[in-house]
Amino acid sequence: MGGAVKVYGVAASPFVATVLLCLEEVGADYELLPLDMAAREQRTEPYLSRNFSYDPISQPFGKIPALEDRELTIFESRAISRYVLRKYGGTGATDLLRASSLEESAMVDVWMEVEAHQYQPAIANIVRQCVILPFIGGARDQAVVDEYVGKLEKVLDVYEARLSSSPYLAGDFFSLADLVHFGFTYCLVAGTEYATLLESRASVMAWWGRIMTRPAVRKVAPLIHLGLKLSSPA
DSSP: OTTSEEEESOTTSHHHHHHHHHHHHHTOOEEEEOOOTTTTGGGSTTTTTSOOSSSSOOOOSOOSOEEEETTEEEEOHHHHHHHHHHHHOOSGGGOTTOTTOHHHHHHHHHHHHHIIIIIHHHHHHHHIIIIIHHHTTOOOOHHHHHHHHHHHHHHHHHHHHHHTSOSSSSSSSOOHHHHTTHHHHHHHHHHSSOTHHHHTSHHHHHHHHHHHTSHHHHHHHHHHHHHHTOSSOO
C-alpha cells in the first residue's frame, strides 16, 4: 500500500470517521494508522513534529485525524475532507462538494457552517458526557447534558423545517454537508437515550435513514460502534 493515503487516528473518533467516509465515497486507496489514544500518542513525537503542510511547521494541537498524501500532510477533519473530495472525487455522485455548480456549492458551504457552529457544539457535548466520559471511566454531568439537549432541540427544529422541503441539507443531492453530521449523530443514536431527538422529527429521521443506507456509511459505522462499545445499532 505504498501509494495509499495514510490517515492517522482511530476510527471510533467522529472526526476520523468523517475522513474515512470521504475516502470510501470516492473510492480512494487509504491506510488507517491507529494511534494509542489512551497513551496520548497523538501528543508525542514523532506525531507532533510531522510536517503538517508544505511549510516547515509542526502540528501544535495534538489532535486527530491527520492525513499524509505523498509529500503533503494536513490536519483538521473538514480541511482533509475537502482535500480528499477535490483530489479524488469526480463528477455526479462523487462530487460531494458540488463544485460544478456555484449555487449548489454555496449551499454545501452554508450547511457545513451550520454544522460546525450550531449542530456540532450541541451534539458533541452530549456525546462527550454520555459516551466518551463513561467509556474512559468518568461520570457524566446530567446538568451539562440537559443544557445541550435543549440547544440541540432548537437546532433540530431548524433542520426539520429545512428537511421537510428538501431530502438533503444543501438540496436534492447528498453532499459533504450531510456527511459531516454522521460521526456524532451515530454516537448519539446508538450510544445514548437521546435518539428520540431525531425520532420525534419525521423529516430529520428520514434524512438520517437515507444517510445510513450509503455503502460508505455501512462500512465505517461498525468501526465506531465497536471502538466505543456502543449499546445498540443506530
